[in-house]
Amino acid sequence: MERCILHSDLNAFYASVEVAKDPALRGRPVAVCGSESDRHGIVLAKSQEAARAGVKTGMVNWEARRLCPGLVCLPPHFDDYLACSRRVRRIYERYTDQVEPYDMDECFLDVSQSRSLFGNGGEIAESIRRTVKAETDLTVSIGVSFNKPFAKLGSDLKKPDAVTEISRENFHEVVWPLPVETLLYVGPATRRKLVARGVRRVGDIVRYGEENMAALLGKCGRQLYAFAAGLDRSRVMHTDFSAPIKSVGHGLTFTADLHSDGEVGQMLLFLAQDVEHRLRTAALHAGGVEVAVRDTDLAVRQYQRILPAATRSALRIAEAGLCLFRENYSWRRPVRALTVRAIRLTPAGGSRQCLLGPAEQQLCRDETIGATVEGVRARFGKWAVAPAALLGMEKVPGATSHDVILPGQMYA
Ligand SMILES: [Mg+2]
Incomplete structure (x- = not known):
């Protein structure tokens, strides 16, 4: 039986959620911006109206305002976005139990078995599009195809609020x-x-x-x-697929050995950036950090600690990692490889232990920085923005190239 895969993508997600919350914003140019208070905030998402005025994701706030004088700039409300993302996912699950989140605003759906109940792929996509709009005030664009890559590509071809079908018959002309x-x-x-x-x-x-x-x-x-x-056969994972993730980690063997705490700190931050990305993708928080160190004798040592508050901030994870390293590593030999792992994972939307006063503010700030960085990278690539501490890393293999992320590696 020919498979039928959908890729559903919420349009201008953050900005659309803000408009759905406050209908007075409808029709106005809206941008969700990082840290309004300083001059370094950037646009994380924009409404269609703002996009028409030339506002782009990743643009500095003041530049966006100059292009679009009536622009309404709002701070991000990630908890709302996560809640909306879940609501929309519940709608998808009425049509199939094979719903695989690809990002907060994107899912793959395998509806092959659902056709006897709901009609062909195009009809199912239309029904989902109408239902999401009626129940959440958000719009989606959906690609319909016989494999995941073409479904994904289809959802980008027409938007907002549209369905695009890519079939075995038309993919030569369309794709x-x-x-x-x-x-x-x-x-x-x-x-x-x-x-x-x-x-x-x-x-x-x-x-x-x-x-x-x-x-x-x-x-x-x-x-x-x-x-x-058109030969890809990769599966859409079951709705519960993300449940078994126990840890999210990233490790590297360096092109030259590391000789100081400073170098190790830099590498930990580099690795933690990927860990943060994976935590965000999987909508998880880390309750603890584990660092594995391999020295030039190839001996591996592992250290763990619980974080004072659950987070996915790369800065926090790297900081905890460096503390662990300093407390435990004696520097009898240089370091050859490092792995940073986020452990004790919890769903990002759940309740979390609050810190007191300034510590809580700092944690929230680090979370916002992470979200901002993520927004820029999604648009401009992994190296579009990086902490100054990561400049000039000669010991990371291929540090200046963009990674190709293979399916499944997200959860490595
Ligand atoms: Mg989207």
Whole structure:
């Protein structure tokens, strides 16, 4: 049986939630901005009206205001976004139990088995689109296809409030003429490599051939070839898939050994950035941190500690990691590899122990910084913004290239 996969994407998510909360904002240009109080706040999301005036995600607040004088700037309310995201997911679950969150505002749905109840893929997508709009005041754009990459691509083709079908019959005409970066996992670095070899459009990937793609990009090359050729068979995970995540970690073996607390601190922050990204993607908070250190004798030591308050802030995780390291590592040998792991995970929307006074404010500030960084990276790539402490890291393999994230690696 031909599979039927949907990818549903909430349009201008943060800004739309703000408008749904306050209908007086409807029709006005709205932007959700990080830290209004200082001059460094940036636009995290914008309404269609703001987008039409030229406001872009990642733009500095004052620049957005200059382009769009009537712009309503609001601070982010992540708890509301998470609550809305859950409500919409409950709607999806009326149609299938195979709902895989891809981001706070995006899900894959496998509706292959639902067609006998709800009609064909296009009809199911239409029904979801209408229901989400009627019940939440939010709009979605939905891609309908026989695999995940094309469903994802379809949801980007027409928006807001639209359904796009990509079938076996039309994908050559619809998908192949599009630029390579339209395809899932083609980031700026991969795009540059492909374009340098004349591979500009999705169809060019197929013409370039699987072996050439593999020679150029390794395993990712083969995967991108399968995506472009319509051969991908990856599954949509069951709704409960995210439950078994016990820890979220990231580790690296460095190109040269580390010799000081300073270097280790820098690397811990580098690794913690990825951990924060994964925690955000999985909507989890860390209640503790674990650091694994491998020295030049290849001996591995692991240290753990509980955090004073659950968080997903890279700054907090790195700070706790460095404390652990300083307390435990004797520097008899240089450090060859490090892993940072977030442990004691809890759902991000749940209740959390509050700290007192300034400590709580600082924690909230670090969370907001993390969300802002995440927003910029989602748009401009991993290295678009980084703490100054991470500049000039020569010991990280391929630190200046953009990663291609493979499915499943999110939960490594
Ligand atoms: Mg979206």
